[in-house]
Amino acid sequence: xxxxxxxxxxxxxxxxxxxxxxxxxxxxxxxxxxxxxxxxxxxxxxxxxxxxxxxxxxxxxxxxxxxxxxxxxxxxxxxxxxxxxxxxxxxxxxxxxxxxxxxxxxxxxxxxxxxxxxxxxxxxxxxxxxxxxxxxxxxxxxxxxxxxxxxxxxxxxxxxxxxxxxxxxxxxxxxxxxxxxxxxxxxxxxxxxxxxxxxxxxxxxxxxxxxxxxxxxxxxxxxxxxxxxxxxxxxxxxxxxxxxxxxxxxxxxxxxxxxxxxxxxxxxxxxxxxxxxxxxxxxxxxxxxxxxxxxxxxxxxxxxxxxxxxxxxxxxxxxxxxxxxxxxxxxxxxxxxxxxxxxxxxxxxxxxxxxxxxxxxxxxxxxxxxxxxxxxxxxxxxxxxxxxxxxxxxxxxxxxxxxxxxxxxxxxxxxxxxx
Numbered sequence: 001x002x003x004x005x006x007x008x009x010x011x012x013x014x015x016x017x018x019x020x021x022x023x024x025x026x027x028x029x030x031x032x033x034x035x036x037x038x039x040x041x042x043x044x045x046x047x048x049x050x051x052x053x054x055x056x057x058x059x060x061x062x063x064x065x066x067x068x069x070x071x072x073x074x075x076x077x078x079x080x081x082x083x084x085x086x087x088x089x090x091x092x093x094x095x096x097x098x099x100x101x102x103x104x105x106x107x108x109x110x111x112x113x114x115x116x117x118x119x120x121x122x123x124x125x126x127x128x129x130x131x132x133x134x135x136x137x138x139x140x141x142x143x144x145x146x147x148x149x150x151x152x153x154x155x156x157x158x159x160x161x162x163x164x165x166x167x168x169x170x171x172x173x174x175x176x177x178x179x180x181x182x183x184x185x186x187x188x189x190x191x192x193x194x195x196x197x198x199x200x201x202x203x204x205x206x207x208x209x210x211x212x213x214x215x216x217x218x219x220x221x222x223x224x225x226x227x228x229x230x231x232x233x234x235x236x237x238x239x240x241x242x243x244x245x246x247x248x249x250x251x252x253x254x255x256x257x258x259x260x261x262x263x264x265x266x267x268x269x270x271x272x273x274x275x276x277x278x279x280x281x282x283x284x285x286x287x288x289x290x291x292x293x294x295x296x297x298x299x300x301x302x303x304x305x306x307x308x309x310x311x312x313x314x315x316x317x318x319x320x321x322x323x324x325x326x327x328x329x330x331x332x333x334x335x336x337x338x339x340x341x342x343x344x345x346x347x348x349x350x351x352x353x354x355x356x357x358x359x360x361x362x363x364x365x366x367x368x369x370x371x372x373x374x375x376x377x378x379x380x381x382x383x384x385x386x387x388x389x390x391x392x393x394x395x396x397x398x399x400x401x402x403x404x405x406x407x408x409x410x411x412x413x414x415x416x417x418x419x
Contacts (some may be wrong), residue, residue, distance in 0.1 A: 002037040002048050009083050012091075012407050014072030016046070029066050031057040031076055038329040056080040059146040061111065061406075069136040070149070071406035075230075078341060081328055081406075082106045089400050092378035094283045096386045102397040106410075107258040109403050114149045115181040116256060119161075121171030131177075149405050151181050157211065164207050167360065168200075178251065182237035185214030189250050193222040196231070205232040217250045238314075241265070241290040245320070246314040248285050249306035255287060255411075260403035264413055265291045267399055268372050271346060271415045272296050279344040281331055281351070286311035286324070286372050288348045288372075293321040299344070335359035341366035348372040355380030357387070364391040381412050393419050 007030045009017035016030030025047035027038050033054030038045035051390035060074040086106050093101050121131045132144030146351035175192040196218050214237040217228045238245040239254055255261035268288050276296035280289045285307045292298050293361040302308040308326050315324045335358045348367045354378050373383035393416040401411040
């Protein structure tokens with residue numbers, strides 16, 4: 001049995017929403033204004049037929065759309081998409097009681113701009129393999145051969161990677177492949193169970209040479225404490241922050257797109273004055289630290305030893321920047337305390353998705369005058385904004401930065417001033 005409904009709006013995950021018998025029903029891959037038949041299961045609806053297409057509906061960019069779980073809204077035109085994605089931030093803030101919020105236009109990365117990904121792979125009994133992403137709502141993999149999101153270097157690497165993996169995986173054997181496009185080539189880590197023997201090491205090194213990879217590593221997922229073992233490094237992978245090279249370690253976090261990274265840096269730099277003293281919390285490899293060090297002395301705090309070491313060693317050979325000091329510290333377990341923060345004029349914080357409630361509280365209790373806040377989660381962002389506002393910080397304009405096209409994920413950046 002199906003129901004004929006009209007789609008009202010897009011929800012937070014990109015599903016269309018309609019009301020049936022007083023209950024909200026969420027229908028993936030539908031567009032506001034669509035007249036459709038759906039099959040209802042609980043609060044979910046499966047799209048069966050489109051009687052009338054919405055004016056917001058467009059053709060998808062990828063043949064895998066609706067099967068691949070990576071994208072939710074390729075079928076929405078850009079105008080509505082921008083409104084929806086900015087609305088995720090506005091709704092989160094309004095739910096915390098904020099009104100008249102200055103939300104800047106969405107800063108949207110272009111197609112073929114995402115420079116890091118993880119593919120999942122499984123062997124089949126016919127000697128072939130399936131490489132791609134999980135289907136929406138499933139652990140089954142779609143066999144990927146195109147993607148409008150990924151940079152061309154990664155897309156072009158899919159075919160030779162599949163050929164090579166056929167020699168590695170037997171029926172139902174699984175592996176994942178983590179890839180980062182550095183500025184000088186691909187950094188590729190193979191993640192699977194068990195050690196690599198001498199023959200496989202040689203095969204991987206040859207594969208790296210044949211495909212002009214920057215680096216190839218192995219990550220043994222069966223170990224209690226897995227680590228990246230470098231098998232071949234033809235050129236040390238690096239990314240560039242404000243013209244300065246940072247040679248990043250395997251598995252390092254870097255911003256998903258160069259465009260998104262530059263937008264965040266530009267907004268952060270607007271908060272600084274010559275001679276500022278800056279603390280960069282959750283600094284990673286130094287996206288903000290190195291940019292800020294053009295005009296300010298910077299103290300970078302990070303819990304990942306390898307990323308912090310990359311920042312330190314890379315900054316030591318840079319010219320034209322001010323001093324960067326580093327500190328290895330778990331800011332969830334040991335947030336910087338007010339007396340440690342008081343020596344700085346500006347704090348930059350870019351925490352993981354869960355936010356950094358305890359560190360925010362210590363910033364509130366300190367004498368920090370300016371806070372640059374970056375978040376990848378509108379909900380934790382809104383929670384932290386409320387705490388800061390109650391403590392006398394005034395929020396400036398909020399800029400949503402879209403590095404995750406056609407998905408409900410986005411970055412947010414704003415600058416707080418203590419009043």
